[in-house]
Amino acid sequence: MTISQLARSIAESPTFALNEEARILREKGEPVINLGIGEPKNKAPITAILSSAAKLSGGDIKYTPPDGTPSLKKAILRYTEENYDKLAAPENVIVSAGAKQSLFNILFTILNPQDEVIILAPYWVSYPEMVKMVYGIPVIVTPEDGSFHPRMEDIERATSSYTKAIIVNSPNNPSGELFRDEFLAQVVDFCERRKIYLIMDDIYHKLVFDGRKATPAYQFTNKDLESSMIIVVNGVSKLYGMTGFRIGWVVAPRKLAQVMYNVQAQTTSCPSVVLQAAAEGALTGMQSMVENLRLTFENNRNVTIQELRSFSGVKVSKPGGTFYCLPDFRAYCPSSVAKDSAELSRFLLKKALVVTVPGNEFGMEGHLRLSFAGSVKDIITAVERIKWALDPNSPNEIYIGDRKLVRDWL
Numbered sequence: 495m496t497i498s499q500l501a502r503s504i505a506e507s508p509t510f511a512l513n514e515e516a517r518i519l520r521e522k523g524e525p526v527i528n529l530g531i532g533e534p535k536n537k538a539p540i541t542a543i544l545s546s547a548a549k550l551s552g553g554d555i556k557y558t559p560p561d562g563t564p565s566l567k568k569a570i571l572r573y574t575e576e577n578y579d580k581l582a583a584p585e586n587v588i589v590s591a592g593a594k595q596s597l598f599n600i601l602f603t604i605l606n607p608q609d610e611v612i613i614l615a616p617y618w619v620s621y622p623e624m625v626k627m628v629y630g631i632p633v634i635v636t637p638e639d640g641s642f643h644p645r646m647e648d649i650e651r652a653t654s655s656y657t658k659a660i661i662v663n664s665p666n667n668p669s670g671e672l673f674r675d676e677f678l679a680q681v682v683d684f685c686e687r688r689k690i691y692l693i694m695d696d697i698y699h700k701l702v703f704d705g706r707k708a709t710p711a712y713q714f715t716n717k718d719l720e721s722s723m724i725i726v727v728n729g730v731s732k733l734y735g736m737t738g739f740r741i742g743w744v745v746a747p748r749k750l751a752q753v754m755y756n757v758q759a760q761t762t763s764c765p766s767v768v769l770q771a772a773a774e775g776a777l778t779g780m781q782s783m784v785e786n787l788r789l790t791f792e793n794n795r796n797v798t799i800q801e802l803r804s805f806s807g808v809k810v811s812k813p814g815g816t817f818y819c820l821p822d823f824r825a826y827c828p829s830s831v832a833k834d835s836a837e838l839s840r841f842l843l844k845k846a847l848v849v850t851v852p853g854n855e856f857g858m859e860g861h862l863r864l865s866f867a868g869s870v871k872d873i874i875t876a877v878e879r880i881k882w883a884l885d886p887n888s889p890n891e892i893y894i895g896d897r898k899l900v901r902d903w904l
């Protein structure tokens with residue numbers, strides 16, 4: 495069996511792999527707590543359900559235009575106007591099967607082989623793999639000051655004549671960091687001057703805490719949509735907790751959107767009409783659930799940080815948004831229980847039945863990503879279990895489910 499070199503080089507998605515491991519353990523009756531996957535627990539908005547159900551019961555389930563139904567695009571244009579203060583035209587919008595596909599289509603559309611894309615660490619695991627899939631080269635920029643906030647001088651140093659794009663994700667998966675406006679202003683200016691695409695992955699842009707806001711990148715340029723280098727990606731997955739509906743979109747200059755239209759027409763034809771109807775229902779329905787989700791995550795963030803800060807070996811910076819944090823576990827890896835974050839994550843799953851994602855997957859060795867999208871009870875119990883497994887100062891007995899366990903490895 496021959497498999498292409500390129501396909502072979504693509505890493506397995508660690509979050510899906512961990513999720514599968516957790517599912518198998520849970521099926522065996524193990525009381526696993528999953529802090530791995532990033533998925534809100536809410537039910538889909540009723541307007542999304544009704545609108546897709548109406549489409550289904552009408553029975554007219556056919557292809558749509560490759561870039562999405564006119565009515566969903568209209569709802570996206572309204573969303574863009576209301577949330578980005580930007581008037582876009584239907585020709586600027588391409589709807590895809592999730593923001594993931596949107597990002598892939600953008601990269602496929604703008605990169606020649608060997609072109610470079612700047613990715614800011616810590617980064618979402620899929621960016622480097624997607625860049626590689628279209629024969630591009632991911633260039634990882636890590637803040638030299640050890641923080642999670644990128645610095646313009648590091649980006650400038652990493653830029654070459656091959657740099658085609660910079661991907662910015664704020665608030666950020668995996669750190670939860672909300673980037674400062676002055677940084678965004680600098681990066682927008684830099685991209686406009688150097689003719690480098692600025693891909694804004696805004697999938698978490700409404701999930702921001704402490705009364706702050708994610709300022710739209712458009713605000714930092716005088717250029718109109720057609721001449722700007724800004725491309726915005728968004729979707730319903732995190733906004734409404736509709737991960738399974740698989741609808742995302744891009745707002746981009748028309749010239750780029752036209753090519754993305756062709757790319758999508760030749761690969762998937764179009765996203766499902768039923769799921770587009772659901773996204774339209776969510777976008778045009780009551781928006782209070784977005785705020786409810788945001789408030790839940792802000793409360794969960796507070797609990798998570800409080801619990802982690804009572805853990806002497808762990809350092810954690812407070813996320814400004816999303817439902818993730820990326821605490822520093824370097825006091826425990828390398829250590830006698832784990833040589834690195836991947837081993838530590840495996841150790842915690844085995845001993846404490848808690849799923850975490852190792853920081854090396856996000857370009858931050860020594861850290862673990864914890865999702866606080868679940869319940870407060872899960873968060874408190876999971877941190878207590880992690881503490882038991884790692885901290886010699888914590889009590890050495892614990893109940894996991896109905897089993898009493900004794901720590902005998904520290």
Ligand code: PMP
Nearest residue numbers: 592593594618667697729731742
């Ligand atoms: N970007 C980031 C930063 C994400 O975390 C995710 C989902 N985990 C996506 C994009 C993809 O979202 P979607 O479900 O719309 O494909």
